[in-house]
Amino acid sequence: MNDSTLTLRVVRRHIEAEDIVSFEFASPDGRALPAFDAGAHIDVHVPGGLVRQYSLCNSTEERHRYQIAVLRDAQSRGGSAAMHEAVREGDEIRIGAPRNHFPLAQGNVKHLLLAGGIGLTPLLCMAGHLDRANAQFEMHYCARSRTRAAFLERIAGAAWSECVQYHFDDGDDAQRLDLRALLATPQPDTHLYVCGPQGFMQAVLDTARSALWPEHQLHYEFFAAAPVSHANDAEFEVRLARSGRIVAIPAERTITQALADAGVDVPVSCEQGICGTCITRVLDGEPDHRDLYLSPEEQARNDQFLPCCSRAKSKLLVLDL
Numbered sequence: 340m341n342d343s344t345l346t347l348r349v350v351r352r353h354i355e356a357e358d359i360v361s362f363e364f365a366s367p368d369g370r371a372l373p374a375f376d377a378g379a380h381i382d383v384h385v386p387g388g389l390v391r392q393y394s395l396c397n398s399t400e401e402r403h404r405y406q407i408a409v410l411r412d413a414q415s416r417g418g419s420a421a422m423h424e425a426v427r428e429g430d431e432i433r434i435g436a437p438r439n440h441f442p443l444a445q446g447n448v449k450h451l452l453l454a455g456g457i458g459l460t461p462l463l464c465m466a467g468h469l470d471r472a473n474a475q476f477e478m479h480y481c482a483r484s485r486t487r488a489a490f491l492e493r494i495a496g497a498a499w500s501e502c503v504q505y506h507f508d509d510g511d512d513a514q515r516l517d518l519r520a521l522l523a524t525p526q527p528d529t530h531l532y533v534c535g536p537q538g539f540m541q542a543v544l545d546t547a548r549s550a551l552w553p554e555h556q557l558h559y560e561f562f563a564a565a566p567v568s569h570a571n572d573a574e575f576e577v578r579l580a581r582s583g584r585i586v587a588i589p590a591e592r593t594i595t596q597a598l599a600d601a602g603v604d605v606p607v608s609c610e611q612g613i614c615g616t617c618i619t620r621v622l623d624g625e626p627d628h629r630d631l632y633l634s635p636e637e638q639a640r641n642d643q644f645l646p647c648c649s650r651a652k653s654k655l656l657v658l659d660l
Contacts, residue, residue, distance in 0.1 A: 343436040344384070345372070350404065352428050355489035359457060360423055361396075361408040364434055371402040375437035377468040378461050378532075378560070381405060382435030382608055386425040391418035392614055394461035394534070394560075395437060396490070399468050405434065408489055410457040435608075440615050440632070441560040443468070444530040450476035451521075453543050455535020456483070461560065462534060463490060470499040481506045481516055481539065518546045525552040532558045537631070554636050561613040561631035575651040579603065579660045580622050594646035603660065605646060612648035619644060620659035625652040 347364035355361045366372060380394045397406035409422045426432065441461055443450065450469055452462040459480055469476045476499075482488035484507050494500055506516040522531070522543075531552065533543040540559055547557055572590040577598070579586065588597045595605045595617060608616040612630030626644035637643070646658075 344382075344433045345436065346431055347372075347405070347434050349426060349428050349430045349432060352426070355408055356491075357484075357487045358411040359408055359487070359489045360411075361406060361489070362422070362426065363397075364405045364407075364432070365403060367431065369403075372405060373436050374402065375399060375405075376439050377443055377465040378441035379437040379439040379464075380441075380461070380560075381407070381437055383407070383422070384433035384435075385418050385421045386432075387417060387421050389418050389421065390435075390608060391422075392609060394441075394464070396460040396463045399464065400471075405437075408457060408460050441532075441534070441558060443532075444556075444558070447528070448474075449526070449529040450474060451529055451531045452476060452478040453516075453531065453533040453535075454478065454480045455533075455539030456481070456487070457489070458533070458535025458539070459489060460534075462532060463493075465532065466499055466502070467497070470497070470502075476502060478503045479506060479516055479521070480504070481508075481535070483507070484509045518543060519550075522547045522550050522552065525550055525556065530556045530558060534560055537561060548635075554634050557634070572650060575653070576655050577651075578655060578657045580657055581660060585655075588650070593648065594650070598646070598660075605660070607647050610647045612645045615645070617645055617647045619646050622657040622659055624654075624656035626650070626656060627652045 348367045349362055350365045351363040353361045375395055377399055380392045382390050383393055385391050393407035393409060395405055396408060397404060409419050411423045412419045443465055452465060454462045462478060466478055480503055494503055506514055531547055533540050544557060574590050575588050576585050577588060577594060586597060586601045588594050595607050598605055605617050608614045613632055615632045620643050621641060626641055627650040628638040628644055629648045630645040632645055
């Protein structure tokens with residue numbers, strides 16, 4: 340868990356679209372908030388004891404507030420439902436200081452932003468930053484329908500509104516996003532950013548990789564992992580290289596859970612393999628990667644993994660702990 344937390348007040352709660360609500364947080368005493376870069380997210384300590392990650396979508400130049408938007412997910416594990424039902428204006432809530440695992444590429448490059456539904460939030464912040472920096476970019480915003488697309492008025496009023504193309508599932512075929520055509524010819528100076536539902540993101544990344552986009556030009560951040568079957572999970576062991584201690588990992592426990600049971604603390608946040616908080620070096624053995632944080636190339640090196648969700652293909656993993 341990130342120990343750097345702030346207690347902020349909900350100063351505005353606003354319905355942005357069907358099933359999407361935005362929240363603005365500010366310091367109760369009016370103090371400036373820690374600065375953040377485009378693509379950053381905050382950990383929100385949701386009522387009920389949960390912690391969830393939400394991208395910041397307001398301007399990076401603003402120090403008086405943080406703004407997020409939350410989709411009420413029918414498959415929610417409790418986080419989005421609690422945000423919609425239990426968080427009201429005037430409430431005080433614990434917020435983790437901003438962290439950024441989804442930064443913009445530096446240098447004189449072009450930026451292609453692909454947003455699926457609520458995945459617009461970090462890209463909205465990026466677009467504003469890129470416009471202020473006079474950087475080249477275009478955005479494609481995909482949603483099920485116009486009524487389920489958030490921040491349409493904000494985009495329409497932005498100086499960069501002409502950089503955005505909309506694609507609605509219930510619209511005519513002519514306005515549908517043709518991923519194959521869009522990503523067919525990777526350019527060395529163009530970087531791709533994608534955020535949204537897992538299926539949308541996977542389709543974008545699979546299409547880009549099939550078209551031989553270099554991995555370092557693909558930027559993405561998942562915020563929810565698909566259910567994983569644990570039917571074939573088996574017990575294995577991890578050795579802590581710094582002490583030589585061996586800890587058994589039962590089939591029904593994650594590595595971080597088993598290590599915590601043994602008195603070994605590994606910082607965690609999402610516990611789904613999407614935020615990177617628990618990333619750990621692997622010195623020997625073969626991990627069974629189940630995260631959405633590392634790229635396929637990074638996973639193939641087997642020199643690091645996310646123990647909150649991943650397991651082992653070998654009988655023993657040696658960890659730099």
